[in-house]
Amino acid sequence: MRWVLLGGHGMLGQDLQSVLAQAGEHFWALGSADCDIRVPGAVTHAVRDADVVVNCAAWTAVDKAEEHEGEAFMINAVGAHNVAVACAAAGVRLVHVSTDYVMPGDGDQPWPEDAPQAPASAYGRTKAAGEWAVRQASPDAYVVRTAWLYGAGGGNFVKTMLRLAGERDTLTVVADQVGQPTWTRDLAELIVRLVNSGAPGGYYHGTSSGSTSWHRFAQEIFTLSGLEARRVAPITTDQFPVPAPRPANSVLGHDAFDANGIEPIGPWNERLAAALPVVTRGT
Numbered sequence: 284m285r286w287v288l289l290g291g292h293g294m295l296g297q298d299l300q301s302v303l304a305q306a307g308e309h310f311w312a313l314g315s316a317d318c319d320i321r322v323p324g325a326v327t328h329a330v331r332d333a334d335v336v337v338n339c340a341a342w343t344a345v346d347k348a349e350e351h352e353g354e355a356f357m358i359n360a361v362g363a364h365n366v367a368v369a370c371a372a373a374g375v376r377l378v379h380v381s382t383d384y385v386m387p388g389d390g391d392q393p394w395p396e397d398a399p400q401a402p403a404s405a406y407g408r409t410k411a412a413g414e415w416a417v418r419q420a421s422p423d424a425y426v427v428r429t430a431w432l433y434g435a436g437g438g439n440f441v442k443t444m445l446r447l448a449g450e451r452d453t454l455t456v457v458a459d460q461v462g463q464p465t466w467t468r469d470l471a472e473l474i475v476r477l478v479n480s481g482a483p484g485g486y487y488h489g490t491s492s493g494s495t496s497w498h499r500f501a502q503e504i505f506t507l508s509g510l511e512a513r514r515v516a517p518i519t520t521d522q523f524p525v526p527a528p529r530p531a532n533s534v535l536g537h538d539a540f541d542a543n544g545i546e547p548i549g550p551w552n553e554r555l556a557a558a559l560p561v562v563t564r565g566t
């Protein structure tokens with residue numbers, strides 16, 4: 284199969300490149316300079332010879348989106364629409380990557396794939412609009428929501444914790460938000476399994492299993508790195524104000540993957556142990 288990766292040099296895009304290369308697949312990874320998804324003609328040109336397109340391109344600066352919602356909307360919603368229209372016209376299968384931020388974030392149960400979207404942040408609104416546009420223009424598309432990503436190819440929580448461990452004796456980390464830390468390499472492999480499965484289009488939740496808080500995630504990073512976990516102290520969301528509201532409950536249910544017999548990613552702590560040597564290599 285011929286794959287085109289839009290936003291293909293970002294954190295997820297880099298791991299998709301590795302996974303596809305290992306699988307011997309043909310792929311083209313395009314950055315924004317190669318294909319700006321805000322430009323319909325550029326997208327039409329980029330996808331014309333593909334069998335599968337994975338749209339990893341996004342405005343991902345969550346806090347900055349609060350003051351730049353229009354710019355974020357142009358990429359996350361209008362850009363996503365352009366990609367879906369071009370894929371539908373060319374008969375290309377689309378995988379569109381989305382986020383837990385489209386969910387309201389309350390409650391204590393995992394969000395099912397069909398839960399109504401109710402984003403609390405500007406970033407979440409733009410991503411929810413993108414999901415809607417993709418499903419309208421390309422009903423066969425896979426919309427893969429993910430969350431709490433970390434990987435070798437970008438800045439992320441794991442790298443930040445290890446950097447701060449070298450700079451400070453103790454750290455404080457939010458303990459009242461829960462989610463599923465997810466390695467971009469695991470997500471890349473899951474996306475390939477999804478496409479190869481031939482499962483029907485729709486919403487899928489691409490995250491590790493289990494759940495944890497940012498605080499316990501940080502403690503696990505410390506423990507696995509031979510550092511003392513008690514150096515990480517818990518605080519509440521109120522004690523760490525940021526511009527964009529964060530979902531307190533980001534846990535995503537995996538019914539759609541289960542129903543289609545697609546092998547899940549696995550428990551977040553086991554995957555973190557496998558990922559750490561790779562993610563921190565060279566840092």
Ligand SMILES: NC(=O)c1ccc[n+]([C@@H]2O[C@H](COP(=O)([O-])OP(=O)(O)OC[C@H]3O[C@@H](n4cnc5c(N)ncnc54)[C@H](OP(=O)(O)O)[C@@H]3O)[C@@H](O)[C@H]2O)c1
Nearest residue numbers: 290292293294295314315319320340341343382429430432
């Ligand atoms: N990181 C997380 O924790 C997280 C959580 C949930 C969901 N997600 C979603 O997962 C996906 C991948 O995230 P990521 O962490 O890999 O993001 P990332 O590292 O920030 O990569 C995003 C890429 O989008 C590209 N891009 C930005 N504007 C573009 C445009 N106008 N046209 C084409 N490309 C453009 C950038 O390419 P250039 O560098 O070439 O400009 C960048 O490499 C996104 O949809 C994101 O919303 C991420």
